[in-house]
């Protein structure tokens with residue numbers, strides 16, 4: 622569904638350049654529900670905005686389904702954004718119309734794209750648990766309920782890919798669990814591919830795979846040890862600690878490059894060179910062995 626190779630995004634303003642993505646590789650299967658984690662400024666939102674067609678990539682390759690987002694024309698980009706992707710932000714509810722009902726808010730984008738489907742709009746609100754509240758005006762709903770209306774809207778165009786940037790950032794933990802359950806249901810019942818950007822490691826425990834981004838590059842991957850493990854069991858095993866539920870892997874790109882965490886390099890005082898040995902089983906990286914004399 623998603624294939625990024627050597628993806629580069631440079632933001633230029635006046636004479637300043639910020640390299641937000643520096644040759645990032647990422648591959649996401651159709652029907653996968655995965656998360657991207659990383660520190661502030663690591664490039665998570667830039668990646669999501671690029672995948673969503675909101676930001677143009679600077680170089681490299683980024684393909685979503687049949688679309689090549691580096692080469693796509695402006696006209697096709699409009700179709701792509703309208704038909705292929707759904708977007709959810711932390712404060713999506715801000716963009717909703719407070720004096721319209723929940724149902725009218727869901728119908729609005731359908732009307733704008735000339736495809737009003739009231740039964741489907743009602744179905745979406747039922748799926749997000751708002752069957753009883755669809756006739757309420759938006760300002761009569763709580764923040765968590767408004768966020769669920771926003772989720773229903775993000776699916777109103779029946780996208781193949783749902784991109785969520787900190788979707789639970791401003792709701793309490795009960796609503797956050799509910800939102801993750803809604804995502805899981807859409808993922809399994811509609812085969813929707815879902816990419817979630819988050820700081821929250823406990824969310825990361827609820828997805829099949831977590832990719833960590835560091836300095837605009839994918840650095841580490843965590844893959845669920847047992848994908849069939851249900852949530853209750855996960856909770857018993859101590860959710861939240863990613864390592865308990867997931868196996869950790871370092872990402873090695875096509876030409877063999879990988880990223881060594883800055884902390885490790887600092888601990889060994891490795892700057893621009895390191896020694897590397899292969900003992901037949903392991904690769905050992907250490908501080909350079911300086912030649913004496």
Ligand SMILES: Nc1ncnc2c1ncn2[C@@H]1O[C@H](COP(=O)(O)OP(=O)(O)OP(=O)(O)O)[C@@H](O)[C@H]1O
Nearest residue numbers: 632639640641659660661662663664665666667668
């Ligand atoms: N429109 C822009 N113009 C210039 N620089 C930008 C722009 N958007 C992002 N950046 C820079 O690109 C880098 C990556 O930003 P990005 O927002 O993708 O990070 P992030 O991982 O999503 O961070 P956060 O978790 O804080 O949202 C940062 O150094 C940021 O300052």
